[in-house]
Amino acid sequence: MELVEMKKLQVQLDAFAGKDVYLHLETTNGSYASHFNEAFFNAGAFIRNVVINYELGKVIGDSPHRVGLKLPHGWVYAQGITHYEMDEQGRLLLAGHDGTGKLAVALQISETPFSY
Amino acid sequence: MTIPKEKHVLVVFPHPDDEAFGVSGTITTHIKQGTPVTYACLTLGEMGRNLGNPPFATRESLPEIRKKELKASAEAMGLTDLRMLGLRDKTIEFEDDEKMVGMMTDLIEELNPSLVITFYPKFAVHPDHEATARAVVRAVRRMEERPKLHCVAFANNTLEVLGNPDTVYDITPVRDQKMASMKAHISQTAWMLEEMEHKLAQGDTETENWLTKERFYNYRWDDDFEKSF
Numbered sequence: 001m002e003l004v005e006m007k008k009l010q011v012q013l014d015a016f017a018g019k020d021v022y023l024h025l026e027t028t029n030g031s032y033a034s035h036f037n038e039a040f041f042n043a044g045a046f047i048r049n050v051v052i053n054y055e056l057g058k059v060i061g062d063s064p065h066r067v068g069l070k071l072p073h074g075w076v077y078a079q080g081i082t083h084y085e086m087d088e089q090g091r092l093l094l095a096g097h098d099g100t101g102k103l104a105v106a107l108q109i110s111e112t113p114f115s116y
Numbered sequence: 117m118t119i120p121k122e123k124h125v126l127v128v129f130p131h132p133d134d135e136a137f138g139v140s141g142t143i144t145t146h147i148k149q150g151t152p153v154t155y156a157c158l159t160l161g162e163m164g165r166n167l168g169n170p171p172f173a174t175r176e177s178l179p180e181i182r183k184k185e186l187k188a189s190a191e192a193m194g195l196t197d198l199r200m201l202g203l204r205d206k207t208i209e210f211e212d213d214e215k216m217v218g219m220m221t222d223l224i225e226e227l228n229p230s231l232v233i234t235f236y237p238k239f240a241v242h243p244d245h246e247a248t249a250r251a252v253v254r255a256v257r258r259m260e261e262r263p264k265l266h267c268v269a270f271a272n273n274t275l276e277v278l279g280n281p282d283t284v285y286d287i288t289p290v291r292d293q294k295m296a297s298m299k300a301h302i303s304q305t306a307w308m309l310e311e312m313e314h315k316l317a318q319g320d321t322e323t324e325n326w327l328t329k330e331r332f333y334n335y336r337w338d339d340d341f342e343k344s345f
């Protein structure tokens with residue numbers, strides 16, 4: 001993965017607009033957060049291989065970045081995006097890694113389903 | 117304590133690397149004693165958060181990496197019967213409970229182990245660990261002739277509630293294999309191992325103890341984690 005380059009990422013987001021795409025969206029603090037700090041309120045969400053079709057995708061300039069997808073009847077967004085990659089299978093993988101490198105958020109879109 | 121000879125040992129954990137820290141010395145010793153050991157690993161740790169810093173892996177490439185690491189860990193322990201059961205990381209507790217018990221029952225009936233090793237329900241911290249432990253305990257509970265059930269517990273309240281472990285093995289003779297098993301999972305353990313080796317080099321006895329002692333609780337059937345299932 002590489003650090004997000006705004007302009008390149010915007011072009012890639014545009015390329016998926018108006019198509020049926022599979023979505024992976026995840027936020028996480030890790031399952032051990034409340035083990036190491038019992039006062040920690042551990043919240044997160046995960047969705048994988050739900051089909052969406054967005055009309056507008058946008059990456060915002062502040063770093064870490066926010067990325068939003070406008071749907072005909074709703075929205076998808078993620079914040080904390082630091083890295084991106086168009087993988088060899090043509091899937092757009094966005095991720096937010098915290099200061100120690102740990103994944104905190106992932107937003108991925110693909111024209112074919114992600115594995116299980 | 118020396119490790120008694122078993123007929124067959126079945127180890128069930130949900131994540132590649134679960135075996136490395138807690139039981140790889142015990143597994144290695146059983147294998148050296150000529151006891152067949154099966155390791156059933158339920159997922160490939162697909163949701164691991166360590167992807168390198170800077171990242172060398174992605175959410176999508178991680179499972180293949182961890183599968184290779186798991187195989188390398190098995191090799192380090194001399195383990196030849198590695199089962200990858202194909203569930204997805206962080207979803208085990210949402211699977212049908214009876215299906216999970218069935219999976220465990222099938223394994224136990226096939227292998228007829230004299231000893232089963234898994235996590236201790238309610239003292240296993242991670243939801244996948246808990247779900248795995250529940251499924252194993254339920255499957256064993258139904259057996260007419262139950263194998264011994266040794267459980268790994270590491271919740272913060274373990275000592276307070278369960279007391280001292282029933283069994284503590286000194287695995288110093290196979291320390292190198294244990295190190296190799298932990299190192300095999302380098303994508304997840306790099307940072308931790310670096311810290312550990314630093315402490316060991318300084319002669320930190322607590323770390324040395326943590327490394328060379330493997331701790332197990334006998335599952336307490338008289339204080340079962342649930343009344344019925």
Ligand SMILES: [Zn+2]
Pocket residue numbers: 130131133134242245
């Ligand atoms: Zn685990």
